[in-house]
Amino acid sequence: MTKEATLQLPADTAYLKMIGEFVSRMAKISGFDDLDCKRIEVAVDEACTNVIEHTQRGASHDAFSICCRAVASGIEITISDRGAPFDFDSVAVPDVSAGAEDRPIGGLGIFLMKKFMDFVKYTPGADGMRHLTMSKNRPAG
Amino acid sequence: MTKEATLQLPADTAYLKMIGEFVSRMAKISGFDDLDCKRIEVAVDEACTNVIEHTQRGASHDAFSICCRAVASGIEITISDRGAPFDFDSVAVPDVSAGAEDRPIGGLGIFLMKKFMDFVKYTPGADGMRHLTMSKNRPAG
């Protein structure tokens, strides 16, 4: 049996807690410990918050989906929505040593995703969907 | 915006806790208090347990889905799977006054669903899917 579950829900921050419960449960089923479950929860939360907040206003309450697969190596997650394509790879890496006055407000979401997951990739689909794919391996041993 | 969320997942009791978290969160978003959230959680849990346990063995690990809609009156829930049609309406009502020796083991799931929800209906779809629809109204006031 494939251990795959998908949650489809409105693009609204009121559902972030539900997303967190869903993702951390799937991370647990995939064999991660509690701290790693929180890390995976943050990575997905950041991606979903971006879908909710950076989608054009008109379409912003469209449903989007989160698919989690427990695989032999750990977990694979795909977040899919109908927002306009954007240039994921050219988003600037934040300077985390900057002082409080010199930092932009925000700009830490994608950075945290990449820190907490082993792999993060953005692919605008031919189907008019954007897909953000991320995965994390279970620690060896 | 429609407050509708769908969870699609494997037919395996390991996911019942995730289902419970999902459903009780949607019940909360629909405006129910904690005790009603538990009642709704039990009704859906019973329906999902039936999907998991009474589906023919071969197909039993197929994915199935739970769709929850927060509506003006309360909550509407549809559980859909690919199991063989069965005669939902002729399932016998259990005798809850019977003694421990005289009761069958089991047979309380559909009874609890109907007690905890205001409306429960089974419809085998033309699409080869079975749908169990249930709803509950928020208490007035």
Added chain:
Amino acid sequence: MSMEITNRFENDVLVLGLDGRFDAHAAPQVEETFTTLFSQGATKVVVDFSAVGYLSSAGLRVLLVMIRKLKSAQGAIVLAGLQPHVKEVFDISGFTDLFTIEGSVQEALAAI
């Protein structure tokens, strides 16, 4: 696992402690634990429900199996610490009349 199960003996009484959701995922675990201890001679059982926050009919099913086996062995079962939601499921299903139910394990041990 969705439930933690502990067991200890107070003299000849088996105290089964359940912690978590008593659903169709936990039910086989609880039944197995009970069956093993029953086959080793435990016929008086107190079940501590105080940490059970959730009960579905799969849990009721196991409790019915337990009370039947214990009665047929001239044993006894007493339940302790049912939370309001759990108590409601018992009431609706008519299980409140089948079992002796006490507030605490201490009271259950005195009653058995």
Added chain:
Amino acid sequence: MSMEITNRFENDVLVLGLDGRFDAHAAPQVEETFTTLFSQGATKVVVDFSAVGYLSSAGLRVLLVMIRKLKSAQGAIVLAGLQPHVKEVFDISGFTDLFTIEGSVQEALAAI
């Protein structure tokens, strides 16, 4: 709501108590509560994180807004009781260097 926010004053120090998930749903609530109290003159703030079990970058964003406003008003902010997961998010984002962080509200009140 995903977070409960309480506030009280210890002499001239505002103690903001957060309880729950500090995510993009809670962030506007926290920012609003702070902004209101700041506009009423609160310039020394202790934030009690002991009941915050979850933090995302939306929470960091609000904290950055707060420290900037407080510094520009010659005020101060001290954080207390960060759980390990929250501390890790701070460390990775370089926020540990931006804030004074104490173990308890008591220590934070002494440090401010």
